[in-house]
Amino acid sequence: MSHGRSVGYRLALCITQKGERAAHRAINTATTIQDTSYYQWVSLSADSLHCKLTDVLVPNHFIVNRVTCSHLYYKEVCLGPVEVLWVCDTTVFLRLHPAVSHHTNLDTVFTGLSYTSHSDTLSQFTLQGVRSLELLVKSLVLSDATNSVVRDIWETLSDKPFYYDIMKGTVLGCTIQIPPTQHKPFVSVIDSEIVQPAHRLCPDSNLGGDLLFKSLSALSLSEPSHTDQKSNMPETLPCCIYKDPVTGSLTVLIPRGTGSRVWISLIYNGARVIGLQDAHSLNTDRSISTYPADYPDTVAGRNYLEHVGREKEEKEMRRPPQKRVKYEELGISSPFVS
Numbered sequence: 001m002s003h004g005r006s007v008g009y010r011l012a013l014c015i016t017q018k019g020e021r022a023a024h025r026a027i028n029t030a031t032t033i034q035d036t037s038y039y040q041w042v043s044l045s046a047d048s049l050h051c052k053l054t055d056v057l058v059p060n061h062f063i064v065n066r067v068t069c070s071h072l073y074y075k076e077v078c079l080g081p082v083e084v085l086w087v088c089d090t091t092v093f094l095r096l097h098p099a100v101s102h103h104t105n106l107d108t109v110f111t112g113l114s115y116t117s118h119s120d121t122l123s124q125f126t127l128q129g130v131r132s133l134e135l136l137v138k139s140l141v142l143s144d145a146t147n148s149v150v151r152d153i154w155e156t157l158s159d160k161p162f163y164y165d166i167m168k169g170t171v172l173g174c175t176i177q178i179p180p181t182q183h184k185p186f187v188s189v190i191d192s193e194i195v196q197p198a199h200r201l202c203p204d205s206n207l208g209g210d211l212l213f214k215s216l217s218a219l220s221l222s223e224p225s226h227t228d229q230k231s232n233m234p235e236t237l238p239c240c241i242y243k244d245p246v247t248g249s250l251t252v253l254i255p256r257g258t259g260s261r262v263w264i265s266l267i268y269n270g271a272r273v274i275g276l277q278d279a280h281s282l283n284t285d286r287s288i289s290t291y292p293a294d295y296p297d298t299v300a301g302r303n304y305l306e307h308v309g310r311e312k313e314e315k316e317m318r319r320p321p322q323k324r325v326k327y328e329e330l331g332i333s334s335p336f337v338s
Contacts (some may be wrong), residue, residue, distance in 0.1 A: 058073055
């Protein structure tokens with residue numbers, strides 16, 4: 001796995017060419033996993049919040065306690081896509097790509113609103129593929145402190161993982177047991193038969209937002225543990241799971257510092273790790289836009305394309321002069337700018 005710097009983080013970019021083909025196969029027959037902890041969660045609070053966000057979030061038709069998609073605007077300029085969870089008339093959660101805050105001062109955008117960031121206390125894993133829900137149910141064990149409605153949904157999914165699914169935008173807040181350090185080798189299910197879900201579960205609309213609000217509050221207040229020693233690891237931890245309203249991927253949110261055990265459990269149960277470029281390639285094949293590469297009308301998108309163009313030009317200039325492509329003779333004036 002190759003790594004690189006992006007928006008202030010060192011992130012996994014891509015695997016080998018053979019690994020990329022395997023990732024395409026995995027998302028169609030099994031599950032891929034990506035560490036998306038660099039994404040930022042912020043909460044906004046104010047009276048008459050919907051009226052104050054009319055010009056900031058477009059479209060602004062939100063569903064209470066469901067994750068929906070919108071775009072963040074400032075002075076009629078699009079900053080990028082955001083995922084919105086509308087809890088109540090005074091509280092809303094936003095999930096932002098760090099490129100948005102990297103090129104824009106969010107304090108200026110959210111003027112007059114109570115703005116709180118939850119990014120430093122969260123680890124986030126994104127699962128994509130036809131067996132994502134089955135793998136998640138098999139890897140995570142709910143504790144007795146979990147809401148009874150969520151436990152019923154979890155048991156239903158455990159009994160018939162292919163027969164049931166959850167609606168896009170659904171949020172499940174729960175408490176999970178820490179996965180064990182020892183795992184049995186998983187049995188590959190890539191070549192087994194794929195069955196499309198026949199029913200989609202739609203939990204009570206009052207369930208997701210309240211539990212996410214309480215869980216995020218618990219995650220923010222909890223002290224992150226930077227060790228995986230058994231003596232310092234709690235027996236249970238709060239967890240939030242929601243289904244992306246566009247891609248249909250599942251995102252798991254857990255406290256920062258406790259993610260390694262959950263990550264290992266997901267890997268041992270059959271998830272295949274991918275990077276940024278792999279995720280972009282998979283989304284392109286499914287006609288899904290990836291920020292910031294597919295948003296050239298935003299500041300982050302233009303800066304990204306310019307950065308990629310400079311890298312291509314530097315790579316071309318390292319070649320001997322007689323080996324370089326003569327773009328001027330081919331009538332190409334800007335070969336490295338998209």
